[in-house]
Amino acid sequence: MDLFNIPKKWDAETDIIIIGSGNAGLPAAITATDKGAEVIILETGKVPASSLAYMGGGTLFVGTDQQKAAGIDDTIEECLKEAVECSGGNPVLWKALLDRNVEVYEWLKSLGAKPTGLFKPSGHGKTRCHRFEGHGPRLLKILRDTAEKKGIKIAFEHHAERLIVDPAEGRVIGVKVSHKGETLNFKARKAVIIATGGFCQNEEMIKEYGQHHMGIVPTGSPTHRGDGLKMALAIGAATEGIGIAVCPSTTVCASTGHITIMEHQGAIAVNMDGKRWADEIGTMYGILFGRLMNEHPDGLHILMYDEKIRKDASPEDYKRVKEYQADTVEELAKAVGIDPKALADTVKEYNADIDKNGYDTKFGKKHWGGLHGTDPPPKIDTPPYYAIKGKVSFTSCKGGLKVDAKSRVINQFGDVIPGLYAAGEVMGGFQNKPGAYYAAQLTSSSFIFGRIAGEDAASLDNA
Numbered sequence: 001m002d003l004f005n006i007p008k009k010w011d012a013e014t015d016i017i018i019i020g021s022g023n024a025g026l027p028a029a030i031t032a033t034d035k036g037a038e039v040i041i042l043e044t045g046k047v048p049a050s051s052l053a054y055m056g057g058g059t060l061f062v063g064t065d066q067q068k069a070a071g072i073d074d075t076i077e078e079c080l081k082e083a084v085e086c087s088g089g090n091p092v093l094w095k096a097l098l099d100r101n102v103e104v105y106e107w108l109k110s111l112g113a114k115p116t117g118l119f120k121p122s123g124h125g126k127t128r129c130h131r132f133e134g135h136g137p138r139l140l141k142i143l144r145d146t147a148e149k150k151g152i153k154i155a156f157e158h159h160a161e162r163l164i165v166d167p168a169e170g171r172v173i174g175v176k177v178s179h180k181g182e183t184l185n186f187k188a189r190k191a192v193i194i195a196t197g198g199f200c201q202n203e204e205m206i207k208e209y210g211q212h213h214m215g216i217v218p219t220g221s222p223t224h225r226g227d228g229l230k231m232a233l234a235i236g237a238a239t240e241g242i243g244i245a246v247c248p249s250t251t252v253c254a255s256t257g258h259i260t261i262m263e264h265q266g267a268i269a270v271n272m273d274g275k276r277w278a279d280e281i282g283t284m285y286g287i288l289f290g291r292l293m294n295e296h297p298d299g300l301h302i303l304m305y306d307e308k309i310r311k312d313a314s315p316e317d318y319k320r321v322k323e324y325q326a327d328t329v330e331e332l333a334k335a336v337g338i339d340p341k342a343l344a345d346t347v348k349e350y351n352a353d354i355d356k357n358g359y360d361t362k363f364g365k366k367h368w369g370g371l372h373g374t375d376p377p378p379k380i381d382t383p384p385y386y387a388i389k390g391k392v393s394f395t396s397c398k399g400g401l402k403v404d405a406k407s408r409v410i411n412q413f414g415d416v417i418p419g420l421y422a423a424g425e426v427m428g429g430f431q432n433k434p435g436a437y438y439a440a441q442l443t444s445s446s447f448i449f450g451r452i453a454g455e456d457a458a459s460l461d462n463a
Contacts, residue, residue: 006166007185010174014040016457017175017188018195019160019228021048022221023136023443024424024450025195026143027104029152031454037190039152042177044159045223048144058119058129059447060440061105062098066115066130074126076101083441086123088433090240096405097430097441097448104448105130112142119314120373121264121439122281122288127373129440135316136443158184163192163231163420172235172419191419191457194409195450198245198397198425199226206394210246215297216394217252219259228426232401236411237420240428241399247437248289251303251390253321259395260303260321260388263288265313265370266378267305267388268350271296274333274342276350279360281369281377286435289392299392302336304343308382313370324387332385351379398437400428407453419460421453 015037018025026048029039061067062079076098083098084091109115114133121129132139147154157179164174164185174187199205200220207214233239250261251269263269263280270276271292278288293299310318326332329347330340350360358376359366368375401422402410409420424446431437 006164006173009185010187011184012040013187013189014038015188015190015462016040016193016454017042017186018193019175020195020197020424021144021154022195022197022424022446023140023143024446024453025193026140026147027447027450028193028195028423028454028457030143030146030150031451032458033150033152035455035458037458040186041147041152041154042158042160042175042186043154043156044227046156048140048154058121058131058440060128060438060444061101061130062128063102064105064115064130066118067128070118070127072118072127074128078126079128082125083438087431087436087438089431089438090429092405093403093429096452097445100448100452101444104444104451107451108132108139108142108447111146113139117371118373119264119370120367122283122369123439131314155179160196160227160231163235165235170418172417188419189462190460191421193421193423193453193457194228194232194401194426195422195424196228196426197221197224198400199229200224200394200397202226206246209242213246213248213293213394215293215299215392216246216248217257217299217391219249219252219257219393219395224425228422229400232409232420232422235417237417238402238410238412238414239400240402241430241432242428243399244431244434245397245399245428246394247286247398247431247435248293248299248392249286249395250289250393251301251388252393254300254389254391255322256320258320259393260317260390262303262305262313262317262388265305265317266309266368266372267303268346268380270302270304270338270343270346272300272302272338274338274346276346276363279363279365281367282364286398286437290435293392301390301392302338303388303390304332304347304380304385306380306382306385308378309380310386312372318386318388321388324389325384327383327385329385332387336387336389347380351381354379396425396442398431398442400426403427403429403449405452406456407449408456421457423449423453
């Protein structure tokens with residue numbers, strides 16, 4: 001171990017080193033630069049390789065102009081209570097997130113982000129999930145363009161390997177980096193911010209922290225291999241929620257590999273026996289598919305809907321997947337390889353329940369979801385009928401490094417590790433119940449805690 005061997009020669013020096021150029025790293029860099037700090041971003045890929053580039057859902061914001069225009073009366077206090085109860089997450093972190101959420105929403109708009117609509121994700125009592133034009137890829141481009149305009153240096157193909165610690169103070173003062181076969185030492189006069197994402201592409205870490213979900217399909221960035229987590233653990237960092245970090249997310253098309261969230265847009269989810277197993281929208285995000293995998297570890301399932309639902313859903317949720325289409329439910333079942341009678345019986349029961357009671361009483365599904373929010377669930381009775389054959393995806397980690405409200409990393413004894421911050425998917429604390437992910441939180445917390453880390457790090461005196 002050479003953590004405490006201070007290099008005799010530094011290859012580069014700056015105020016703040018940020019490891020990762022994604023939806024936490026870029027806001028951290030832009031914010032720190034605006035506060036007068038000099039910043040270098042280390043990026044292991046040839047381009048920014050962020051979870052944001054894969055994001056097609058939405059982002060949690062509360063009390064925005066979009067909500068007010070839609071007549072939605074929502075408050076931070078209401079969301080805070082609901083989020084903590086649902087997720088079991090750290091209320092201090094949740095409050096820090098929500099206290100800054102409108103400010104960061106307006107900041108994104110000032111950079112060029114354009115809100116396009118709202119929807120109500122599972123587990124939420126109000127419609128507060130915001131979509132933006134171009135979704136994640138567009139937001140990532142806006143952040144990268146802003147960083148470039150501000151002259152922020154992004155060192156691509158620079159793979160951060162270890163943190164360098166001053167043994168006299170226990171302060172993180174730099175990063176050991178590999179670049180095209182060469183080892184380089186980067187010095188941080190103020191701080192290092194870890195924004196490396198999760199570990200969804202590291203099979204060994206999935207096996208260590210979530211062996212029960214080995215059949216899950218990783219869909220995050222190829223650079224998300226847990227490097228930041230390992231670096232911090234090596235110097236005594238604590239974790240929060242790491243044992244439940246591997247959390248089933250949403251459907252990935254079995255043919256194309258693309259994500260869809262049609263289960264939140266009015267579709268029903270059935271297993272390969274043609275039977276539903278839960279409320280598709282009211283069940284907490286990770287629990288829906290976690291329950292499926294308890295019975296069917298391969299995660300195979302079908303999302304089924306009709307022309308009416310398809311017409312009123314967001315096209316991005318079905319346009320990049322393989323859709324099966326048929327004029328009858330039985331023909332559709334044959335096309336996707338499940339028993340026609342079983343699927344027909346399921347649909348018949350579902351429709352009859354809605355006719356009689358106004359909602360699905362079997363599993364308690366009371367809302368349409370998606371762009372229809374809290375409208376009653378629609379029957380599946382308008383041909384043609386559609387289906388997506390899917391598997392369960394692992395889009396992001398829901399646990400990681402323990403941090404405080406200033407995004408400072410905490411060690412095993414509950415103390416702040418001087419000079420070290422973490423933001424984004426690499427940090428934990430927002431979820432402490434298995435499968436109880438409070439949907440749409442991760443993107444907003446990445447933006448917000450990236451900003452918080454950048455601000456606080458920039459305020460430090462040079463070591």
